[in-house]
Amino acid sequence: MMVTRKTLTSATLVAALGIILVLGVLAGRTFRGPARVTSNDGMTVLEPASPLPEFRLHDQNNQVFDRARLQGKWSYVFFGYTHCPDICPTTLVVLRDVQKLAGGQDQGVQYIFVSVDPERDKAATLNKYVSYFHPEFIGVTGGQDELMRLTRALGVYYERGKARNGDYEVQHSAAIFLIDPEARLRALFAGPHNAARLAQGLQRLKGS
């Protein structure tokens, strides 16, 4: 009798351990994303890089801007909106400096401002906005569903605030994302942004 009870207890223990093990493996599968390593320059690198899904947006010239437009070049990507008086122009000036630091000649890098306020930021508005900062900067927006495909993949969150005096604010992620030439999220920089660090971060990734 004692032996049987002991056997039963052991069997229960083994079963419980088995269940824990299986759950652990499943959880690992579910939650295992790329490892994220943040260095002291504020850059978080994803290892391995995380492929972006297909999406279909448009640029400031009303040309299709999809995943294919991210292929073949490194891209710095920032999310914002043109009714943003402080953080968006501040960040775009930093990106203009990154472009200057790169010698202005690097055809292998593109700079993309994605508006998360497509209701107000039509292509013509975006065109005037981004070209003020640099004639080669790309302005992108599109329907909310397609925007969400991109933002969700990058972990970008944005939310329209309440209207005041006929205007509204859009809260948005302050990070700058680095997409590699295979359209994969490779790294991101939390703010506050610094042109030298952003430029060095890309050089480091190119060398790795």
Add this chain to the structure above:
Amino acid sequence: MARYKRIVAGIVLMAACVQTLAGNTIVVRDAWVRESPPGAPVLAAYFSLENTGSKADKLVAVRCPDFENVEIHATEIHDGMARMIALDTLTIPPHAIVKLAPGGNHLMLHHPRHAMVAGMNVKLELHFESGTGLTLLTPVRRAESGAAQ
């Protein structure tokens, strides 16, 4: 024209200094308005406020005839999200400097009545709780982050 503007700016700045001599304890420095892309509906103004007195003061209102309305704002980055908070007032503690600078506190200037380009001046009227009123001719400047200069 540019020279004329500079002279007017000088007179206004001198007026601000005279107010300081007359007992005003708030000193405004490094005021500028960021030139914005053409057609941009909102701009930002930045400056630092020094309270040389022994009592706290508050910026309670700002008027600017070149814009439809002006608000005192703080940009906050919380959990990676940037958002703006409209402030009713901005306190300047005694013997302290409060800075309005890119990425932080700023004046949000809504709907310019005309294009604002570098070289122009914007008249800003700052009103403080103590009763102090300062009028500044604030230059519009193209922003540089400085890292690549």
